[in-house]
Amino acid sequence: MALSVWSVWSLITAGSAGAVAELTLDPKLKYWVLLPISIVMVLTGILRQYIMDLIAPNTKGVPRVKLTESQWIYKAQALLANGSNLSAEAFQLRKEHLIEVLAGGKYLVKLNTDGQAPSPLSDPNLSENMFSMAKGNLANFIPQTIIMWWVNHFFAGFVLMKLPFPLTPRFKEMLQSGVMTADLDVRWVSSISWYFISVLGLNPVYNLLLSDTESIDINAAQQPPTMGGPGEPQPEAVMKGLANDLTIAENESCFDDIEQRVLEKYS
């Protein structure tokens, strides 16, 4: 470990002093390879942003009873989480009421499939979710692959640029792919390595260019999570579990020494 750290260090410090064979590159390379690749990458990033907005999953309609069911579950969770903002008596009152409601399954939606648990794969909700997830992944993945193929196909087989910092010879295979020179310094790299560098480093550029488009998804954030995503337990089990949690829940009211706290804080 220590050795490798040392060797990297010496590499870094000695990099500029080492005699690097100077190649003279055609300046046209810059204007017809480096710039086009960069521009295309930035543009695809921006385009991807807009496409993601377009294919953002629509909020799907559910029957009203289903909504009621999930809201009661959410309410129990809210009481567990925020119960400390109530006084002890108020908490006790709600606790008893909610335990009764949840354990009794008053708002549970009766499923038509009697007793039979629906197979997870035939659930339309699940496939919908998977589809939207896949769409998101594809929107990320396809442009990347296309650009990589484009760069590899049209700009392969020559040295494009010189990196300003040295690398270990291990990178040679990756960064000089398609350049058939056995002992060329690793700092001379082909176009695919510019692709890699910009994939890593373009985040700040996107942030500067797209800084004012993020506010679109404000509306989506306001909705409370609805139950019934893939792999989540059935609402009946959730309700029973919450009823149990509530039975043992202790209330630690924030009013206990509030006077002291306020006095300390503001005087």
Place this chain on the structure above:
Amino acid sequence: MALLSTILILFSSALILHSGFSSHEFHQLLKSLPQDSHSYLGHQLPKDIQYEAIAGIITFTIAVFFSFKKLTYYPLQGPQKLITLNHYLHEIRMNKATNVDNLIGNDPYGEINHTPNFIDIHAKREETKRWLEQNDKKEI
């Protein structure tokens, strides 16, 4: 402040571009020299280009900082007088963060507390009509 910041950013971009171009020219010239000549081996970017580039970077950084403005508000109701606070960012602790709302008379939970969906529209319109009539009378 914003105007100053924009001007500075433009100016510093010009500096950086120009120094980049000069540096480019210099290296093109350098390449036309024989590779083993004395002046090639001991080459260094001319001082004035270096200074220009560094000045460009520093100006840009300062311009970015100048783009921050002190927080300003108008009160939601009452006379419109600009309130300027003496800081650039919002405090995040809840009891301090809500001070701005108190100052301008805002209710961050208004969507709940003003019960906007239960407003009786006809009553509102009646009120307006009455007010308009009174105004007309006054003008006459």
Place this chain on the structure above:
Amino acid sequence: MSSIDEITSSDYVLGNKKSLLWVQDSTALVFGIGAGILQLESFKGFAMFVVGYLSVALLYIIWICRLQPAKYYQSPINDIFIESFVRELTGYVMAWTFSYALVG
């Protein structure tokens, strides 16, 4: 029950982080371009990044935060110095390589 000091306004937390990120992103890119123009190589280039990054962070604390970063960030050291270090480093390296190749 969480203490009152831990209750924060999430909008403002995010907003403050966003303005910091904007400062860091733009300066990192410009510093990278500058390093390329000056034709800095290896160690000097990285040193320039570290110096630039640190001085921008310090300037931010002094100028924008009024020396009280704890008021505006939940964990000042982490939020200002550590969180976006790698992001800015890669951005810097990209800008550096780009202008190094264009100029040289």
Place this chain on the structure above:
Amino acid sequence: MDAIRGRYISICTSKVYTQFSPEELMELNDGCKRYMQLKDPSLGQAQYFSLMEMLFYLAVYLCKDVEAQVLYNTFRDRLGEDSPRLYGMKSTLLQINESDSAAVEFIEKLIKERLEVDTDSISYLLLQKRLIAIQSKNHDKEWVVRQLLNLIEKFPIDPEIWWFAAQNYFELGQFERAVYCLEEVIQLTPFNYVASARLAEVLYYKSMRVDKSVAKTKATLQNALNNALRSVELSENYLKGWSLVALTSSKLDGKNKILQLAKSKLQIIANGSNAQNKVTAELILKSI
């Protein structure tokens, strides 16, 4: 520019315009339109649409029916008819252009045919609320409260219904129930310091009007003080919170320290807040 935008956005998101007087509405309507014409580049798209929605309701309040219709048409052409906000606007338009019964019919039909089986988390709830609002004119408060309770049974986590129910109970003089509803609001939006202060206020009225025995009055007052303290703990310079702290602690024994603190805080608000708060704080300081 930032400050102007901030003002309109705040008014729009906090819906405070629903409480404005006609004069203020007029000023807001003109100002907002002027601002929209400037085409501020930092105004996001979502914000733009919310401002447009506000302009629609302003036009309705100000009896500018044609303008409201035009705004609604713009929305419909850009976003389509099927979204909760659009439903709400449509029902309002029906109310002013045709009659209440037309709006009721529209909403009931929509709910029955569509939303009962296929709704997003807002549409059904929003339309039910509107329905109650439209019908409440022809019924008494008891009826409204019954309707609200039915709705709460279906949507137990919507704080707005709870708040409105509390409001109605308060006006009916049933303080105990109003307190319960407000506690629900606080539980659902834990940092709602306005609700805390409102709860303290209701408890204070309860102690004055309903409670018979001394011990009970004291307990209620203590509860009110606690809630008022909670609201100022969440918001340092909250005028209503501090006034209630001062008011309740002056009625209880042995709370001198808190009373002094509240007074000094009120003094600070009287010295350094906006014009409206200043006047109110001074009045309260005099009355205590």
